Amino acid sequence: MRVQQIMTSPALGVTPDTSIATALRLMLDNRVSGLVVLDAQGALVGVVTEGDFLRRSELGSEKRRSWWRDILASPARKAADYVHDHGRRVADVMTGKVISIAPDTTLEVVANLMLEHGVKRLPVVDDGRVVGIVSRANLLKVVAAALPGTEPGTADDRAIETAIAAELERQTWISARYITARAQAGAVVLTGTVFNDEERKAARVVAENVPGVRSVADQLLWVEPISGTVIPPAN
Structure with a gap:
């Protein structure tokens, strides 16, 4: 089976300048845990997921370091953490390094990529355009559908x-x-x-x-x- 047979299409997307409030509302209203981030030409530049919002000033969960780690951390690192914890745009919190796959990728490859890189979803890109997204939930539906049934009267x-x-x-x-x-x-x-x-x-x-x-x-x-x-x- 190939990704194009199970992916969610079209994938919900935002731009780097989309406000975090708008992105969160889009995720909550559509009951999804991640969005693709596209530039003005529609090219993939990142993803933003529920995990990107767990360290936030609104939750009181900003990144804190022990005193000795704080001494070792560079000013640039501290500034970057502040942007992530307090930023108001998707660009401030999104993950820019994204693993993408083609529509004809096998489910075996998808599952292995998710496990190897610890990700829950992968954008599907065809000819430079995002055509869908495949998540762990999509894979679980395949597993559920393939499990044998136990209907009475079907046994040989x-x-x-x-x-x-x-x-x-x-x-x-x-x-x-x-x-x-x-x-x-x-x-x-x-x-x-x-x-x-x-x-x-x-x-x-x-x-x-x-x-x-x-x-x-x-x-x-x-x-x-x-x-x-x-x-x-x-x-």
């Missing part, structure tokens, strides 16, 4: 057992021969052996992710590999 027990076995076979954390899945009307019972609690959880997740599975009963035996102690299932 043999297909469920085959799918669980195939997924276990693909994994390297345990041999598939140690776990058996049996399904009846979508209710799966896992039996066999695991060697730590994480393998137990992972086996349950494998079963839960197969379409048509309505419930998973864990009857796996946990064998501690060093001592050989057998820990029975909790249920």
Whole structure:
């Protein structure tokens, strides 16, 4: 799937000279947590987000330093912090270094960029123009839509057992021969052996992710590999 299939378009935008009051009202009225910042030609010059407004004189949350950090801070750094905490224009608080993506970027790349750079949204730019914005919320909608359903009457027990076995076979954390899945009307019972609690959880997740599975009963035996102690299932 590509960004252009899930992005929000058009992206709400402001200019660097837009007042902070106007930008905040635009965000609140439209229930968004960030805006793109565009110059007079419509080119992307930054983003402004809810996080940019957390250190503000109105909240009493201006940036404060310990006495020794205050001594080390340059006058230019102190002046820049004052502008951010007290400024009245978007240019005073916005983030100027922006990571942007193309409309045909894959969702895998988008997710990795967000995680790597700690950002919640990415502007989508095509031929120098902002055509949309993709946020974590857009990605979560894709995840929610892809999760298997549990509607009654949709289970094919043999297909469920085959799918669980195939997924276990693909994994390297345990041999598939140690776990058996049996399904009846979508209710799966896992039996066999695991060697730590994480393998137990992972086996349950494998079963839960197969379409048509309505419930998973864990009857796996946990064998501690060093001592050989057998820990029975909790249920």
